[in-house]
Amino acid sequence: MAIWNLHNSMTAYLLVAAVLFGMGVYGLITRRTLIGMLIAAEMILVGASLNFMTFNRFAAPDPATGQIFALFIMAIAAAEAAIGLSIVIAIYRHYRSIDAEDVVNLKG
DSSP states (O other): OOGGGGGGGGHHHHHHHHHHHHHHHHHHHHBHHHHHHHHHHHHHHHHHHHHHHHHHHHHOTTTTTTHHHHHHHHHHHHHHHHHHHHHHHHHHHSOOOGGGGGGOOOOO
């Protein structure tokens, strides 16, 4: 398979989506700061969105289905980023740190 025919291969798209999802899961597990965890969660959502778009392009009878799912995922990612950053700012103001181990002392 030539390099210029990879855009017609479902396997190439699924491989990229799996790599993004795996990097996101690895980052979510290994990161110590809340900002790093937020970025890793965004990578997980990008991998899932790419997966929906891949199946939309190669397997779905209706071409709009995967695009609608991807738009919903983008809206959820934007809301998650806004709420997550506001929580991180509130935690930083209280603890003067964004390290996840410092947040263990929260009471609620």
